[in-house]
Amino acid sequence: MDTVKSTAFKFALKKTLPIMTGFLFIGMAYGMYMHQEGFNFLYPTLMAFTIFAGSLEFVIANLLIHSFDPLSVLFLTLIINSRHLFYGISMLEKYNVAGWKKYYLIFGMCDESFSVNYATDPPKDIDQVWFMFYVTCLNQFYWVFSSMLGGLFGSIIHFNLKGLSFVMTALFIVLFVDQLLRENNHFSSLCGILVSSILLIVLGKELFLPLSMLLITGIFCIKENWRVKTHESN
Amino acid sequence: MSLTEEILTISIAAFGTILTRFLPFLLFPGNKPIPIFIQRLGKFLPPAILGVLVIYCYKDLPANFTSNSVFEIIAGVITVLVHLWKKNMFLSISIGTCSYILLLNFFNLTSIL
Known part of the structure; x- marks a missing residue:
């Protein structure tokens, strides 16, 4: 591996260590869940590889033990993963890189890859495209590997490290606090926290996520409209 | 569920996920200028999304x-x-x-x- 790639890889490894810990725990829990439902370890492994969207995989694992219903599968997938549309809009420029890496970056854009790749500005001596590529690669590797482990050894392993999954919460908190510290205007950040908290309490955990994204986009439209109007009247 | 139905179920979930991730890039391909509104939306959204993800936890x-x-x-x-x-x-x-x-x-x- 040449030095450009290896420095980018090392930096990506360092930045994704918390995700490794979190995915190891959650991925194994997911693999064990499928194991308990009577599936061969290949199921969680291949689902982790092809779908690569944690919360949806738990839902699909549950659907697999019921009767075949392709329309519900499609509907649930689009609802649960609609947030990716908004990640994509945010990454149109950053992920518009030359060659095949672009397609892999988009394919692997889970919550964690999006957040770390958006929030990290690597030092000047590190190639940003290779860094983002390795972040995505490593995240997918952690997820597939731990799902496989859970599926293989589901009946042998017993967790004693209760509570380790909190690393994911802590990661998102740290990324959010960093965002607050580097921005001058907190409108968007506070909008995200407030809108999603209110909708979570009012609508419950199933629907609040896609509707929060829609409402935040709506607030942006009103703000833009107002900005354009005041601009015109000046 | 038969094996074919299982494979179909997993494929639909994988395809749907890929669709939600690729759609913005298909609508606004890199070789054409991105509309100003979408550019501004793309700049506005990320801090809000990071906040939403904290609440999601x-x-x-x-x-x-x-x-x-x-x-x-x-x-x-x-x-x-x-x-x-x-x-x-x-x-x-x-x-x-x-x-x-x-x-x-x-x-x-x-x-x-």
């Missing part, structure tokens, strides 16, 4: 508020404070997570209340 709280929920909030506050103090990602995540594990395993609220 606490999504089970309102419906099922237990002593664990209190520990999650305390550990979250500790994470914020350590991060404001030292601004070191690993330190904040480690201390936050360790405090949650300690609270969860050694501090049983139900036995006190």
Whole structure:
């Protein structure tokens, strides 16, 4: 591996260590869940590889033990993963890189890859495209590997490290606090926290996520409209 | 479900996920200028999304508020404070997570209340 790639890889490894810990725990829990439902370890492994969207995989694992219903599968997938549309809009420029890496970056854009790749500005001596590529690669590797482990050894392993999954919460908190510290205007950040908290309490955990994204986009439209109007009247 | 139906179910989920990830890039391909509105939306959204993802981690709280929920909030506050103090990602995540594990395993609220 040449030095450009290896420095980018090392930096990506360092930045994704918390995700490794979190995915190891959650991925194994997911693999064990499928194991308990009577599936061969290949199921969680291949689902982790092809779908690569944690919360949806738990839902699909549950659907697999019921009767075949392709329309519900499609509907649930689009609802649960609609947030990716908004990640994509945010990454149109950053992920518009030359060659095949672009397609892999988009394919692997889970919550964690999006957040770390958006929030990290690597030092000047590190190639940003290779860094983002390795972040995505490593995240997918952690997820597939731990799902496989859970599926293989589901009946042998017993967790004693209760509570380790909190690393994911802590990661998102740290990324959010960093965002607050580097921005001058907190409108968007506070909008995200407030809108999603209110909708979570009012609508419950199933629907609040896609509707929060829609409402935040709506607030942006009103703000833009107002900005354009005041601009015109000046 | 037969094997074919299982493969179809997994394929539909994979295809749907790929669709939600690729759609913005298909609508606004890199070789054409992106409309100003979309550019501005793309700049506005990320801080809000990071906020939404924090709330997403606490999504089970309102419906099922237990002593664990209190520990999650305390550990979250500790994470914020350590991060404001030292601004070191690993330190904040480690201390936050360790405090949650300690609270969860050694501090049983139900036995006190």
